[in-house]
Amino acid sequence: MAFLMKLCTRQVFSRFTEPACLSLRLSISSSVLMRPGSFNDLEIAKSRVSTLSNDPGNEAKLRLYGLFKQATIGKCSSKKPGMMDFVGRAKWDAWNNLGDMTQAAAIDQYCQYVDLLTSLDTGSQSSSTDLAQYKEIVVTDNNGVRTIMLNRPAKYNAITYQMYSEVQHALEEAAKIDSIVVAMLTGAGNYYCSGNDLSNFTNIPPEGPQKLAAQAKEVLREFVSCFIQFPKVLVAAVNGPAVGISVTTLALCDLVYASENASFHTPFMNLGQSPEACSSVLFPRIMGPAKANEVLLGGRKLTSAEALERGLLTSVFPAKTFSNNVKDLVTSIAELPPKSLMKSKQLLRNVDRDLLEKANKDECDLLEERWLSDECMQAIMAFMQRKK
Known part of the structure; x- marks a missing residue:
């Protein structure tokens, strides 16, 4: 059973590396008005994700997914996926765990996290900083x-x-x-x-x-x-x-x-x-x-x-x-x-x-x-x- 779960998880999480996922489409809720600067920051950060030379890992991708959904839609209101939809449940949890975080805060955290991933990916940080x-x-x-x-x-x-x-x-x-x-x-x-x-x-x-x-x-x-x-x-x-x-x-x-x-x-x-x-x-x-x-x-x-x-x-x-x-x-x-x-x-x-x-x-x-x-x-x- 453990082997089967590991195999299924590997297969479904591989979907996170597809270009369609890494280049998430921006869909701003019509009920929310964002400052142009915030919109631009999110758009720029989103585009930087696809430039990463190394796979940041499933945990990082889930965090990006949750923050992006919170930033563009707001609080999670969708139904939790079924037990066998491992990817769907993982993505839903990543979004739902953000609770009532404001969209502005989610944009800020998304951009900061992309900064972190980019820094680690390019090695631009000081050698004393891990x-x-x-x-x-x-x-x-x-x-x-x-x-x-x-x-x-x-x-x-x-x-x-x-x-x-x-x-x-x-x-x-x-x-x-x-x-x-x-x-x-x-x-x-x-x-x-x-x-x-x-x-x-x-x-x-x-x-x-x-x-x-x-x-x-x-x-x-x-x-x-x-x-x-x-x-x-x-x-x-x-x-x-x-x-x-x-x-x-x-x-x-x-x-x-x-x-x-x-x-x-x-x-x-x-x-x-x-x-x-x-x-x-x-x-x-x-x-x-x-x-x-x-x-x-x-x-x-x-x-x-x-x-x-x-x-x-x-x-x-x-x-x-x-x-x-x-x-x-x-x-x-x-x-x-x-x-x-x-x-x-x-x-x-x-x-x-x-x-x-x-x-x-x-x-x-x-x-x-x-x-x-x-x-x-x-x-x-x-x-x-x-x-x-």
């Missing part, structure tokens, strides 16, 4: 901008330990590549990031919860320190709701752009935890103590307009034009003299660098204590039970 190594994020380098996209849309981009490691590595690598001027963080799908994946707290090692807490503390401390020490311009493009660590790290970014449908929530008290990512220092400085306490202690969820008014954001853009607005701004920043940008950021960050590293250590020490408390464990269990 973008294919990332599993839970998508990393693309284009026109001086490294885009780091959290890529677990089905899980609302909840951060796993693997993702912590990959984002940190992508930033550390970007710091060493001369051609990278700006690093930008964003999320796949409709969420920016839903915070920590709570499964991080369930995989208790044989040594017990103390070992898990100690490991988690070090992972978080190093992750936040990477933001503190990053020498180049760091931009956050908040495309949707942000929770927990994805909110607190915004204060460590140099520029923060948000979609109008984004929200910002730090429910630390609900989970029996405490502030992180230097928010105990930076949020009161940015918002004022009373407003910061409302967010960090009271768990007040902010809209984009409120976060902008409180100084957490640089700008807010309409959801339909968000990707293009941010792309234009970040590209223009990447065209500025890179050494001047780095030296100026160093000057700005040096004022608080030691203070931020101390705050990071103190916050992580307290979090380790909170994670081992009965109060925190009961709060997390109650939250997970509510989710079920």
Whole structure:
């Protein structure tokens, strides 16, 4: 049976390499009006797929298929194919898993993914860069901008330990590549990031919860320190709701752009935890103590307009034009003299660098204590039970 399935899969997936598939026809839904620039970007990216000298593989082709359908038609509304239609089901899953992703976001991700495939195909990336190594994020380098996209849309981009490691590595690598001027963080799908994946707290090692807490503390401390020490311009493009660590790290970014449908929530008290990512220092400085306490202690969820008014954001853009607005701004920043940008950021960050590293250590020490408390464990269990 296994041999038969393998043979059938090989035969049906070979259809993905046919010219008709690789040169997908563009059929824009008449109910959607796209900016001419977006249309052109998609058309150009589509044509580049057929120029790949190496087969990118079935997983890449399925991802391209799903993003292209989402970009040109919108949310999947077709009936799931039958059990024996292996290709049809695989293609349907690739499209359906994108959920409510906007067509503009799908165009942006399609173009970025084609950039990645082209870079790997031609070997044009720096020899120190192996973008294919990332599993839970998508990393693309284009026109001086490294885009780091959290890529677990089905899980609302909840951060796993693997993702912590990959984002940190992508930033550390970007710091060493001369051609990278700006690093930008964003999320796949409709969420920016839903915070920590709570499964991080369930995989208790044989040594017990103390070992898990100690490991988690070090992972978080190093992750936040990477933001503190990053020498180049760091931009956050908040495309949707942000929770927990994805909110607190915004204060460590140099520029923060948000979609109008984004929200910002730090429910630390609900989970029996405490502030992180230097928010105990930076949020009161940015918002004022009373407003910061409302967010960090009271768990007040902010809209984009409120976060902008409180100084957490640089700008807010309409959801339909968000990707293009941010792309234009970040590209223009990447065209500025890179050494001047780095030296100026160093000057700005040096004022608080030691203070931020101390705050990071103190916050992580307290979090380790909170994670081992009965109060925190009961709060997390109650939250997970509510989710079920």
